[in-house]
Amino acid sequence: MPMPQSFQDRLFPIAEDIAKHYGTPYHIYDEAGILATGEKLKKAFAGVAGFREYYAVKALPNPHILKLMKTLGFGFDCSSIPELIISREVGGKGEDIMFTSNNTTREEFQAAAAEGGSILNLDDISLITKVPEFPELVCFRYNPGPRRTGNIIIGNPVEAKYGITHEQLVSAYKLAMGRGAKRFGLHTMVASNERDYTYIVETTRMLLDIAQMIEEELGIRFEFLNIGGGLGIPYKPEDNPLDLDSMATEITALVDNFKASHGYAPRIYMESGRWVTGPHGALVTRAINHKSIYRQYIGVDACMSSLMRPAMYDAYHHIDVIGKTDQEKSEIYDIAGSLCENNDKFAVQRSLPPIQEGDLLAIHDSGAHGHAMGFQYNGRLRPKELLLRTDGSVQLIRRAETNEDYFQTLNFKDDILPAKES
């Protein structure tokens, strides 16, 4: 099942009360579910000394959610200045923060190094000389190129803009040592939304092999290997979940073997976003129009500015009509927003129970890459975010955007650069 049954059981009976109090549409996140999933991850990897999850902030950059990550003992994976700011605001300090950037600017390097710093995860060999104050601890993002196939979503590593090549590995670390680096990490991310756990196991094996190769070449010992995010979740009811326990067992065995033959082992870091929060969010929206043309359209009061994944990736998000069961499925609908793009649909030709105007729809799995991906095109603003707390209360954790917000960037002093005199 996409959205955990326990979340449905707690949300659906009160969804209408929440709608009456706060209005629709709303994203709502399940505190108990997020904490339970975080604990499950820690428990699975308890056998790997120093295992740590660095939550991928871009998945759900709300401070109330990031505080839960802090409570779980997780770090923060950031790749922009606002993500650094928000992670520090909830108490992330120094090596609690991994700064994984791409096409990095000098300002970003400075922000990553400021206020107690962060773990710098460098994306390219050309950036080594551009880091203003080179840190003692440095990590490189590795792109295996033709050595790995990557999965369908992230694509062929050869075509991916991320990381350094296999051939650049040794010289990258050598150059970093030349700039004073003394502590080292290694990172890669070759899959996205991948439910076949063996991908992540193979990634770990690959990074351990490289750690050994670089140790032989340069005599350095890696403090950590960051095996990336990209763990998949079952968006469709028939999808199997990722087998976390098998993944953790096999990774633990790899690390144990490395330790047995080398006398030490790097810590394993992970930077999952989707797997941690994805299933614990839902977008609740009200049916406001039923249009009958060549197809049956249910117009809802949310649109792709609230959840882009269906329009952007053709992604499936399961939908429940609150108060109606799957046994009542008798209609085929397109569920549409009001943006002037024909891909502004949450579902295409979906079998659902009959929907009346006023019904509430729960669009599952909006807890990662949902609200965060929103935008304002067509003057369509982003909705509020709510937290369903463990005690059953509901807290507003971000208000909806207003027209005033939309016009904020037009609020500036006149500034004209005169034409050049000829």
Ligand SMILES: *Cc1c(COP(=O)(O)O)cnc(C)c1O
């Ligand atoms: C997006 C991203 C993640 C998180 O991906 P998920 O699919 O949410 O696990 C982790 N690391 C990097 C570098 C990313 O860009």
